[in-house]
Amino acid sequence: MLLLALLAILPGAAALFLLTTRDQMMRSAENEVNADVAALTRLTDVDGVVTAIEVLEDRGARGAAGGLAYLLVDPENGATLAGNMEHWPRSIPRVPTEKPIVAAGESPVLIGRVMLLDGHFLLFTGRRIEGFAALRDRTIQVVGGFTVIILAGGLIFAFLSIRTAEKRIAAIEATLTAFSQGRRSVRIEDRRRDPLGRVSARVNALLDLLREKLRHHELIAEQIAHELRGPVAKAATAIQARSDDPAQASLLARGTIDDLLQMIDGVLFITGMRIRDLKVERVPLHEVASEIAELFGEVAESKEIELERSLHPAFIMGERALIERLMANLVDNALKYSPPGSSLRLRVRADADGALLEISDKGQGLANFPETPGMLLARGQATQDVAGTGLGLALVLRIAERHDALVHFADREDGGLTVAVRFAPESAGTPGPPAT
Numbered sequence: 001m002l003l004l005a006l007l008a009i010l011p012g013a014a015a016l017f018l019l020t021t022r023d024q025m026m027r028s029a030e031n032e033v034n035a036d037v038a039a040l041t042r043l044t045d046v047d048g049v050v051t052a053i054e055v056l057e058d059r060g061a062r063g064a065a066g067g068l069a070y071l072l073v074d075p076e077n078g079a080t081l082a083g084n085m086e087h088w089p090r091s092i093p094r095v096p097t098e099k100p101i102v103a104a105g106e107s108p109v110l111i112g113r114v115m116l117l118d119g120h121f122l123l124f125t126g127r128r129i130e131g132f133a134a135l136r137d138r139t140i141q142v143v144g145g146f147t148v149i150i151l152a153g154g155l156i157f158a159f160l161s162i163r164t165a166e167k168r169i170a171a172i173e174a175t176l177t178a179f180s181q182g183r184r185s186v187r188i189e190d191r192r193r194d195p196l197g198r199v200s201a202r203v204n205a206l207l208d209l210l211r212e213k214l215r216h217h218e219l220i221a222e223q224i225a226h227e228l229r230g231p232v233a234k235a236a237t238a239i240q241a242r243s244d245d246p247a248q249a250s251l252l253a254r255g256t257i258d259d260l261l262q263m264i265d266g267v268l269f270i271t272g273m274r275i276r277d278l279k280v281e282r283v284p285l286h287e288v289a290s291e292i293a294e295l296f297g298e299v300a301e302s303k304e305i306e307l308e309r310s311l312h313p314a315f316i317m318g319e320r321a322l323i324e325r326l327m328a329n330l331v332d333n334a335l336k337y338s339p340p341g342s343s344l345r346l347r348v349r350a351d352a353d354g355a356l357l358e359i360s361d362k363g364q365g366l367a368n369f370p371e372t373p374g375m376l377l378a379r380g381q382a383t384q385d386v387a388g389t390g391l392g393l394a395l396v397l398r399i400a401e402r403h404d405a406l407v408h409f410a411d412r413e414d415g416g417l418t419v420a421v422r423f424a425p426e427s428a429g430t431p432g433p434p435a436t
Contacts, residue, residue, distance in 0.1 A: 089103035
């Protein structure tokens with residue numbers, strides 16, 4: 001960038017220098033011409049035309065005035081009476097002038113005035129600005145030399161930059177190759193703040209995220225293996241203990257298989273939901289909440305739990321089936337962990353920030369939470385005696401994520417848990433595409 005700036009500035013600076021210098025030389029020549037005219041006028045008035053011409057010839061012969069040019073003519077017949085010029089400048093009128101005039105088409109540049117001597121003769125006296133052409137040529141040479149130097153420096157810099165960039169790109173490729181071969185802690189050692197350094201930082205951040213995701217999936221695989229092994233081992237022991245009762249053993253095997261299929265279906269549903277497109281529509285959140293409350297009404301009555309409702313109109317953009325499943329999971333969990341005789345409150349409202357769904361219970365609060373909330377099959381220590389697969393919370397968080405919603409869990413002051421799901425305003429439009 002600096003080299004390009006120099007290439008852009010140098011010609012302009014040279015042109016400005018030449019213009020300024022030319023103006024100064026022109027002003028100096030004008031002053032000298034005006035001084036000559038004034039001196040010759042006084043000399044002619046005192047000593048006559050012949051003396052004035054002798055003075056001019058003497059000054060020209062001695063070089064007393066650099067670039068002196070003069071020509072005395074008789075206007076009647078055009079005869080040249082004296083002077084060091086071959087002809088009268090074509091663009092200079094043969095009449096007295098009040099100020100110096102630049103003669104067009106003259107090289108070097110010629111500037112002068114015309115004066116009337118002895119009431120009859122015309123005298124052109126001026127100056128040739130001989131140094132300007134040499135200065136211009138020298139300036140062009142200097143600018144050209146610097147331009148060549150700058151271009152050469154630019155080429156060298158570009159070559160070195162390309163070589164450096166190639167090495168840094170090779171370092172990025174080597175890091176990615178090492179990561180793909182299992183070295184998950186390897187990172188790009190590039191802290192520079194240029195564009196390639198920012199790319200390296202982005203790649204490092206992506207590798208950090210990828211390592212976290214890989215570890216997450218490894219934990220999921222470990223948990224799935226553990227969860228599958230447990231029921232199968234328990235069923236095998238029970239079946240073996242009832243080897244004398246084939247019908248009972250068959251029921252146990254069928255129940256174990258159903259539980260395993262339910263668990264596998266849940267995992268496949270959650271993982272598939274993250275990559276498929278939503279069937280987006282305008283969802284009345286308050287109506288969905290009312291339907292879910294009716295669906296779980298009998299369960300609440302059987303546990304003598306009072307199901308309170310505060311449902312105000314609120315609309316969101318999303319997939320209704322998923323919103324129903326999210327709400328059903330939250331209400332189901334709240335009923336599971338609420339003691340008999342307690343209350344469960346279901347609220348829906350809209351405000352300037354969007355739509356808010358709140359479910360509050362009198363259960364054990366955050367004690368129900370696993371150490372890694374949202375991980376498939378993860379369950380809290382206080383919930384091990386309650387039937388379940390550990391998929392509910394993960395399902396809620398995945399559905400909320402696909403709808404650009406935020407989920408907040410908080411203990412209630414009087415005991416229990418409040419789950420708040422904040423949906424974006426309906427005006428925000430369709431939720432974003434699935435995560436990649």
